[in-house]
Amino acid sequence: MPYGEKWRQHRRLFQEGLRDFVEESEDQRIGLEKVYELLVNLLKDPNNFRAHIRTWAAATIIGIMYGHDVASNNDYFVDLAEKALGTFVTFAATSGALVNIFPFMRYLPAWFPGCGFQYIVREGRDWVHDMVDKPYSIAVDNMRSTKRKSSILAKYLDRHRTDGGGDEQELMIKQVCATAYAAGADTTVSALSTFFMAMASYPHVQKKAQTYIDDVLAAEGRLPTWEDRSSLQYVEAIVRETLRWAPVAPLGFFHSAASDDTVDGYFVPQGTALSGNIWAMTRDPTVYPDPENFIPERFLKEDGTCNDDDVSYTFGFG
CATH class of the missing domain: 1.10.630.10 (Cytochrome P450)
Structure with missing residues (x-):
């Protein structure tokens, strides 16, 4: 469309x-x-x-x-x-x-x-x-x-x-x-x-996540609900790292240039099929040091809460 x-x-x-x-x-x-x-x-x-x-x-x-x-x-x-x-x-x-x-x-x-x-x-x-x-x-x-x-x-x-x-x-x-x-x-x-x-x-990540979940919920003896999301920041970081580590659509989906354009000196004619290299973005070592390893902590700040990188780009570009 x-x-x-x-x-x-x-x-x-x-x-x-x-x-x-x-x-x-x-x-x-x-x-x-x-x-x-x-x-x-x-x-x-x-x-x-x-x-x-x-x-x-x-x-x-x-x-x-x-x-x-x-x-x-x-x-x-x-x-x-x-x-x-x-x-x-x-x-x-x-x-x-x-x-x-x-x-x-x-x-x-x-x-x-x-x-x-x-x-x-x-x-x-x-x-x-x-x-x-x-x-x-x-x-x-x-x-x-x-x-x-x-x-x-x-x-x-x-x-x-x-x-x-x-x-x-x-x-x-x-x-x-x-x-x-x-x-x-x-x-x-x-x-x-x-x-x-x-x-x-990475079993140590699994064990750490289980410890976090137990600390929040074990006393109540129940499973997590939507309301617990803000209290499970390490689990949130695991979700983000999962999407970064192996993006579900490494090249996204093809889009079509709506009009003639020039990008970094390259002429892009109207109708050109375009896709974003999401895989390369997730492997940029200046943004994600040691990108091949699964490290949820890269999404956590010093106080244990998640940073502003919600990896929304892994869902594509519209």
């Missing part, structure tokens, strides 16, 4: 949903319930942690966005989204970069050598349409039942009806909900997998 008014409308709607999650205790409760389910599954079957993470990530986002309970890896919502994302990844890993270098290839027939990516694009387009429309339709039907569950979609639609929005507004709601899953599930799995690897590779 090119930058413009439509993009800004989508961003505003998406930010509304995030704000709802932060402010609504019910949405936070759903998120915590899914975390507790993940912990139980890891305790019962630790060797299958990768599958547990995938189910948890999907269940959390789908539950919050659509109000749908994901029971297993075979859930229809999860299967549909993974097929849609799978075709996108296949395209990006095969011919995606080639088309960016040689844009004329998109106009050649699919049977032409090197243009088989067009078959992948067609299949992916069908899956994406289903991912946008079908979960929305199922969720709307469920909302009409007597057991309506809280969800960001429900809040969107309540406002949509109140404001008298038309078909274009409804389509935007569908797209924003689908984007939330597409953008969140796979990246969450990647980040949490990195966390597992870091804790296994």
Whole structure:
């Protein structure tokens, strides 16, 4: 989607949903319930942690966005989204970069050598349409039942009806909900997998984090909640170091130059495919000394609180 008014409308709607999650205790409760389910599954079957993470990530986002309970890896919502994302990844890993270098290839027939990516694009387009429309339709039907569950979609639609929005507004709601899953599930799995690897590779960090958590919560005999975040600064530092140490999107996502520009003497024509080298930013030794090692303390000040580097750049550039 090119930058413009439509993009800004989508961003505003998406930010509304995030704000709802932060402010609504019910949405936070759903998120915590899914975390507790993940912990139980890891305790019962630790060797299958990768599958547990995938189910948890999907269940959390789908539950919050659509109000749908994901029971297993075979859930229809999860299967549909993974097929849609799978075709996108296949395209990006095969011919995606080639088309960016040689844009004329998109106009050649699919049977032409090197243009088989067009078959992948067609299949992916069908899956994406289903991912946008079908979960929305199922969720709307469920909302009409007597057991309506809280969800960001429900809040969107309540406002949509109140404001008298038309078909274009409804389509935007569908797209924003689908984007939330597409953008969140796979990246969450990647980040949490990195966390597992870091804790296994640096057991002293894991032990120190456990000590911090016990100091804050052991006396109360409970698990952490959102309200404990400010009291667990070392854990916050671990989260930041996880995102820095192995960024989920090392080169971010491609953007397109909106107009001709010149950067450090290099001419960048309109339409040029651009991406930020996030990996290089995380490996800058002048900013992060000893960048290859996992050192959460780099994000802590002398008083033990986190510094201003929230590594937000690891999430991309819009």
